[in-house]
Amino acid sequence: MKLLRQHITVKSIAGIVLLLVLFSVIVGIIGYRTFTDALLNQYAEGAFLTAQTAAELVDADKIDEYAQSGGVTPAYKAVWDRMDHLCNSSGSTFIYVIVPDRSDYRHITFLFSTIDHDSHYTKYDFGFVRDTTNDEYREKYRALYELEADRELVIRDKGNIETDSHITAMIGLKGTDGSVKGILCVQRQMDILAGVRSTFLGKIALAVAVLVLLVILGQSIYLHRVLLHPVNLITEEAARFSRENTASEQKLQNTIRNRDEIGQLAKSVDTMEEQIETYISDITQITAERERISTELSLATRIQAAFVPHRFPPFPDRSEFALYASMDPAKEVGGDFYDFFLIDEDHLGLVIADVSGKGIPAALFMMASKIILQSCAMLGHGPAAILTKTNEAICSDNQEQMFVTVWLGILEISTGRLTAANAGHEYPVIKTSDGDFALLKDKHGFVIGGMNGVRYREYEIQLTPGAKLFVYTDGVTEASNAKNELFGTERMIAALNGAKDETPEGILLGVRRAVDDFVQDAEQFDDLTMLCLEYKGPKTAVPAKELTVDAAAENIPAVTAFVEAELDAVGCPPKAKLQLDVAIDELMANIAQYAYAPGTGPVTVRFAYEEPSKTVTLTFLDKGMPYNPLEQEDPDVHLSAEDRPIGGLGIFLVKKTVDGMDYAYKFGQNVLTVRKKLQ
Amino acid sequence: MTIQKTRNETALTIALSGRLDTVTAPELEAVLKDALADVSELTFDFEKLDYISSAGLRVLLSAQKTMNRQGTMKVIHVNEMILEIFEVTGFSDILTIE
Structure with a gap:
């Protein structure tokens, strides 16, 4: 810094001295000439006289x-x-x-x-x-x-x-x-x-020398006062400001009163400090605001995630089909969604959709779309009518011109007949019972929310036992890697076929893994949402594997006898049989005691056995008051005899002896499912 | 379920066979209510008992509480399945099992 300042002084003075010398030389020459001419004239006149x-x-x-x-x-x-x-x-x-x-x-x-x-x-x-x-x-x-x-x-x-x-x-x-x-x-x-003449030149040289000295002295003092000192002050102030980030109370313009560029600079620095200070406080405020928004956003994410069905298996008592779905928004909240719901005992509604855009607006639109779709579906219309009605509802007040692509299917569970309609969504992928996954190029209607009065056409596919359906959003096919290549339909179908014999959950996992392997470190650009349904076929011999009795303790032996007969038929080992007996005893006792209290009502027990996994599923259905026994807290098993309450062990005992328990309240029924693997 | 009582002065042995569950537990509870009055040594023989449910555990716990006041109680000949239930529910720490 010091060097620089000296540099400025030296440069400035050298320039002035150079000019001065040049000026003196010119003046000297002119003076010399004029002087000589005048003298010569005089000499000449004298000589002529x-x-x-x-x-x-x-x-x-x-x-x-x-x-x-x-x-x-x-x-x-x-x-x-x-x-x-x-x-x-x-x-x-x-x-x-x-x-x-x-x-x-x-x-x-x-x-x-x-x-x-x-x-x-x-x-x-x-x-x-x-x-x-x-x-x-x-x-x-x-x-x-x-x-x-x-x-x-x-x-x-x-x-x-x-x-x-x-x-x-x-x-x-x-x-x-x-x-x-x-x-x-x-x-x-x-x-x-x-x-x-020589005296004249000598005097000029002396005058120039004196002038140069005076200029050097004067200019040094002047530069110091007018330039270097104020610049030093400004430099120090700038350094202080960068350290402390607070505007100085002692304004530079009060100290530096120059009416030149330096004064202007001082004023500018003052203004800049004030503006930066304001800016910093603004930034602080904005950051706090952003924090708040981020908190709300993560809350929104949780709400959205909870808004689509997310408990799997969703219908544990339904052996006719298996279902799995997943949703990974690219941003905190996304515009994709899947949905499934039982319209009645024999009809399963399936939805996959993709709202235009991302983030909060898409998420809000998604919420509305999902509710309207499900409400329309619950009225018992066919897929085309549902899409048409949903389109009308959304178009009627869609000021933001957002739209949503929807694939909607309704499965008739007892026959495997899938009726579907497509509003601008990706082609579904179907796997026949013993074939491979393949794209089903269905007829697309226009997107929902795009135009009023659009009619949709529906089509039917017959699913045979073992058939699988995979629907997805463009986040899957358009996932791109660092080289900007798309994952594409072909890779997706290859991934599906690589896992075609898995459960729906396994299939989705396989696709997800394939996408991850492909994308590697590239950022997830779009929402990734998938749904897979496996149709296992209609229930067979249902009456033989279901028993309905009055919910009373004295009917427990009848239920036990019914289940034991089924267990014997599938070659259940004695220990598992006894454990299932305990479960029946506890669950039936619970239902008998509480479900219809003080009256009584029917309880249905369904028996199902799945050969490949050797799993017995017992489902208890009652129409009593909604009660989820799984929410009951486990007892403390380490208390002494005196401290232990009498009772409260039943459900705990069942949890400990079976391999899985689920509860749901559906169609006015408590549905409690118990799964036990027969070793 | 059958309940067989053997009385030897103040010692009482109760042998159970079949299942001790929601339906049968009240029977045992009724028997114990009358029989425990002057008993100081109570033995449950589970040799022929197939399984026990939480209703049965309730009766056992209540008997144990009574016997804690007036003598001793033990359970003998417990099969593997029932022992498992005792262990899961923490009853193996409360009962004297031989």
Whole structure:
């Protein structure tokens, strides 16, 4: 920083000094020129004046006579004496009269020649002939003779202090006939000029030096006060601000009162600090707000997740089909959903849908769509009618122009007949009993919410036992990896067929795994929602495996006898049989005691056995008051005899001896299911 | 279920056969109510008992509470299935099982 500041000072001063020197040189040159010209003029005028006076001494008509005189006649002598006197009294160095050689002016002949006695020159003798000094003199001579010039001047200025610098003023000596008879020359030394000139230059140099020093000093002080000091203050303030992030109470503009760019900068820094401070507090507020929104969003996620059926198996007492579904929103909340519900004992509604867009708006729209779809379905309409009615309901007040694609199917459980309609949703995938999964290219209607008055067409598929249905949203097929390749329908069907013999849960897991392997580290872009149904076939010999009795303790042996007979038929080992007997005893006792209290009512016990997994399923159905025994807390089995309450062990005992228990309240019935694996 | 009582002065042995469940537990409860008056040593012989349900456990717990006040009680010849139930329910810590 210090280096930089010095740099600014040095640069600034160097620039000014350079300008100053340049200026001084120009001024010096101009001054020198003007000065020299003025002096020369003065010299010249003086020389001409002397020449004029000297010319009057010489009678031009007598030039020839003087030339013949040999320099000894009294007339000649008289002129010479007066000329000599003039030379010594006028400050001239040399006064002489010459006659040049008229052919080419290369030679001159001296007629008169007087010198300043104090000078170191010697005069030329009368009649002395010498070469013309140079071409300049020759041209001047010629001008006087031939071009009728009155006077001419030759300046021999060597530019230095040598006394050789001189001027020569020339006047043509004209006879009465007007012709030039000779030339009178007056030469003066310019020693004064040289001396004055060197003094002049010396003074200018001194003045420049003093000025430069003053400028350096002044500029340093000025720069420090006007530039460096304020810049330092601003720099320190900026550093302080970046450390503390609070605007200073001592405003820079109060300290730096410059009315220049620096002052402007100080003001700007003040304003910037205030704005940044406001900005920081805004950001803090926004962050808090965002936190709140994020909390609400995670709540929304949980609500949405809870809003679709999420307990599996969803219908444990229904052996005719198995069902599994999953939903993974890309954002906290998404627009995809699946749904399934029993419309009545023999009809299962299945829905998979994808709302346009994502996030909260999609989630809200999804909620509305799901409720409307299910409500319409519960009225007992066919899929096409359900979609048509749902479309009307949604279109009637769909200001945001959102839409939802829906595949909706209704399975007639007893026959395996699946009636479905498709509102712009992905093709379902069907696996026949012993075949592979394959796309079912069904007829699509327009999306729901897109246009009023759309009619949908429904179609039927016959599912045979072992058939499977897989429906999904585009999040599956359009899952993309880092190279932006899509997962695609083909990979999906390959994944399905790779797990085709699994349970619906296993199949979804297989697809999910395939998608994950494909996508790897790329971000999940769309919601991932899937539903898989396995149709196991209608119930067979239902009456033989179901017993309905009055809910009373004395009917327990009858139930036990019914179940034991079935267990014997499937080769149940004695221990499992006894354990199931305990379960029957406890559950029947519970129902007898509480379900219809104080009255009584029917209880139905269903027996089911699944050969591959060797699992016995006992379902107890009663129409008594809704009560979920699984919510009962387990007793503390570590208390002493005195501290233990009498009772409360029944359900606990059953939980401990069977392999699975489920409870649901459906169609006005308590449905309690117990599963036991026969080893 | 059959209940067979053998009385030897203040010692009472009750041998059960069949199932001790919701239906039969009240029978045992009624028998014990009358028989325990001056008993100081109560033995349940479960040799021929097939299984026990929570209703039976209730009766056993109530008998144990009574005997804690007036003597001792033990359960003998317990089969594997019933022992499992005793263990699951913590009764194996409460009862004296031989």
